Amino acid sequence: MGENLLRIDSLNVEYPGKGFRAKPFRALTDINIAIGQGETLGLVGESGSGKTTLGRAVLGLAPVTAGSITFEGNDISHASRKQRRKLSRDLQVVFQDPYTSLNPSLEIGDILAEPLGVQGVGKAEARKRVGELLDQVGLPSDAASRLPREFSGGQRQRVAIARALALSPKLIVCDEPVSALDLTTQARVLDLFLQIQKDTGVSYLFVSHDLDVVRHISHRVAVMYRGEIVEQGEAGEVTVTPEHPYTQRLLLASPVPDPDRQEQRRANRHRLLAEQREQDLQAGVAA
CATH class of the missing domain: 3.40.50.300 (P-loop containing nucleotide triphosphate hydrolases)
Known part of the structure; x- marks a missing residue:
């Protein structure tokens, strides 16, 4: 790096x-x-x-x-x-909900062109950049003339990623x-x-x-x-x-397909949670 x-x-x-x-x-x-x-x-x-x-x-x-x-x-x-x-x-951002982060009344092309316009990019250059962005995130070129509601959740997230990439952050x-x-x-x-x-x-x-x-x-x-x-x-x-008990709990919270292993992971996680509650209780008494 x-x-x-x-x-x-x-x-x-x-x-x-x-x-x-x-x-x-x-x-x-x-x-x-x-x-x-x-x-x-x-x-x-x-x-x-x-x-x-x-x-x-x-x-x-x-x-x-x-x-x-x-x-x-x-x-x-x-x-x-x-x-x-x-x-x-x-410096850009991609939010959790791809629908609420996109203006539902704007076509995808206008959504992607908006940050370019704010930075002073001309309309012709912006249109070219929008086409490049759609290609980069694997969406068809005709997506530019469609509204967010016409896309699935995964496609809308691709649009949100394309918007974040518009200015090459x-x-x-x-x-x-x-x-x-x-x-x-x-x-x-x-x-x-x-x-x-x-x-x-x-x-x-x-x-x-x-x-x-x-x-x-x-x-x-x-x-x-x-x-x-x-x-x-x-x-x-x-x-x-992981070394820290909290990270160990996060790891144990992830499901595995083997029922026996899953039961053991659940038991280990409950044990770590009980130990954390005990530590919190002792800390509260000490305070």
Whole structure:
């Protein structure tokens, strides 16, 4: 992998508490990660772990209260709206729900041309680029004149990926981009992400709750639990022989076809959950 494209150091994110004199809610605590050029970092954790908040912080959608986010050597922790608009050429996002992230009243061609127009690309050049994008994500050229509702979930996600690719970004934040798709479509879209990376050298921050998904697509994996990164390393190590009990629980939560193995995994997961509850109880007493 190349030099670090994105670097996050000692990042904290806090939201104001609800109610008079309520304490702020800390969503992220001392996050340290880096993503190289052409690399995928899989960010995995259960709902509420803070993984989506980290992606939002990179995109400027969550408040950075401490630490720094550096992109291509420039601190973007508190970038202005004007700076963010300029950053959008190199930093893009693919959201979880491909339908709600697309304007239902616009034809696909107009959806893909929109970010190009914002950056000052002429209409003729934009039309040519739209054709290239549709080809890149495996959609027919006549898709440009159709509406989002005319496509399946997997096809709409391909449109969302094409829109993210429109400006040839260097990093794409992928926020649960396949979780709303069936397993067969998931595999096809993941393979598309891999092919695009091979062809363009784009980097991904790939957010998911599914350890199997991040194993398939990631070079390295960071595991989040209660707003902290509890384990990170090479994907083959973290997703196959994890060290932290929380990552072990995530691994054991993935189903396997063998009933006996599945029963053993379930028992091991219950044991780890019981140990975690005991630790939480002891921590509460100590506090």
